Amino acid sequence: MPSVYLDCNATTPIDPEVREIFLQFLDIEFGNEGSRTHEFGAKAKQAVQKARDQVALVVGAKRDEVIFTSGATESNNLAILGLSAAGHELGKRHIITTSIEHKAILEPCDALIRDGFEVTRLPVTGGGYVDPNAIKEALRPDTLLVSVMQVNNETGVRQPLLEIAEVLEGHPAYLHTDAAQGFGKDIEELRNPRIDLISISGHKIFAPKGIGALIMRRRGYDRPPLKPLFFGGGQERGLRPGTLPVALIAALGKASELSIRDQDKRQKKCREVRNNALEALKMLNPVFAGDQSLVVDHVLNIAFPNLDSEALMVAVKDLIAISNGSACTSSSYTPSHVLRAMGMNDEQANAYVRISWCHLTPEVNWQGVADRLADLQ
Incomplete structure (x- = not known):
């Protein structure tokens, strides 16, 4: 045995219902979402838009605030490195994060240090969580971004995201969370509108590997000023070019839907x-x-x-x-x-x-x- x-x-x-949707768009409805001249492309586009709605609903976002990526690692890199140009332009080159983040946060922060940024890595308590007061004390006028994970991948300890969001009220710094371990599981707190950027990964919520998303909430009419990490094609609002993997996206959408239903x-x-x-x-x-x-x-x-x-x-x-x-x-x-x-x-x-x-x-x-x-x- x-x-x-x-x-x-x-x-x-992979959840059986997710697998069914994945195979449908892998084997049968295999059209390119960018094809405008036939029904195969139209059905692919419909599937992608439905998946955007399904992902957005989990966190109380809007369809056009969902950018599909290859997973949370890419989403984290886009959220952090994508703000670099804005940081230089605004003269805000200070980042706050914690010492228990995933390497997909810590290493992009290291890259920003090489680009002239200052990164404050806050310690955590013996209980495995960051003290919101430590974030309050670390905030500066030139703080561009605060990045704190939702749930630690090793210990399973929830981080105090809602308290951190309260600390940031009135401060313009963007709040990002690596929600790979909590998206679709600890649902309610990710619906807080003060959380600007949310990274998710399909293979943590019963979808296949190779798909994820970055939720980019608008403040009024303004989106977080991210710049793409690579170029060509213009897909995903120009932030993540390349042919969309429709089967993977449809699977992530179904997994997101099931996370609420079940x-x-x-x-x-x-x-x-x-x-x-x-x-x-x-x-x-x-x-x-x-x-x-x-x-x-x-x-x-x-x-x-x-x-x-x-x-x-x-x-x-x-x-x-x-x-x-x-x-x-x-x-x-x-x-x-x-x-x-x-x-x-x-x-x-x-x-x-x-x-x-x-x-x-x-x-x-x-x-x-x-x-x-x-x-x-």
Whole structure:
């Protein structure tokens, strides 16, 4: 019997209803959205516009505020690097972010430093979240952008986005959030109109890999002054040129629609998995990373006395498939920058594993996992 996949923060399985839509526009309605002279192109265009509406509805945005990208990494780069020209023009070259962001935020910020910007990386509490007051204190007249993730990809800790939005009231800085882990799951807070830029990724919400979006909310009639990162074709309001991947876009749209329709049912299933895991694993005296009152229902970042993460993962690999950090940095074998930012030393950080699941997760033999780990302690 194969192990149960419990690494949904890295990527999710495709929802059956999403797969159906994806294959329809991959195999049957395969027209180019830019083709104006025949029905194939018209149907493709209709599918793209419907998907814009579906994505926009999740965050309370408008159709024309949705720009399709290849995923949250590209969206993050477009949101951050795309503001560079405006920053130089306005004389605002200060960025605020946090020390626990994904590399798709931290590395574009590094690129801006090389371009003459100053970046303030705020520390986080031992609970894994940034203090909104720290953002208030870091704000300056020349602050162009504040970028704080919605939910941390390693710990599952929600960041105080609504409080940060309140701090920024009256300040012109743009507020961006990497919502790869929270879009379609923690829905309500992303509808706050003070959040200007939202990055999302399809493969975190049961759509295929290779598709995402950047939501760009207008302030009155003004859009965030982003410039494209590459050129040619003029698609997506000139910000993301290239032939639109209609099948992927339609799949993201359907996944977005389902996230609203099935929200309660999905959360109930995730809470059940969490409760079953905690009940079985409590015999091992686990310790948890992050303030558990702020952690989303589908994530545990957990360690056990006398066990390091590598030994733990090997011990249970025939039962469950888990990870010990972000999939984007797993090849580096360095201690998690997130856990270190929360005050852990290397030895402590190396003990933690991330377990993440979803509504499509089959039944897990948690007692078998606990018994296996108990033999190692």
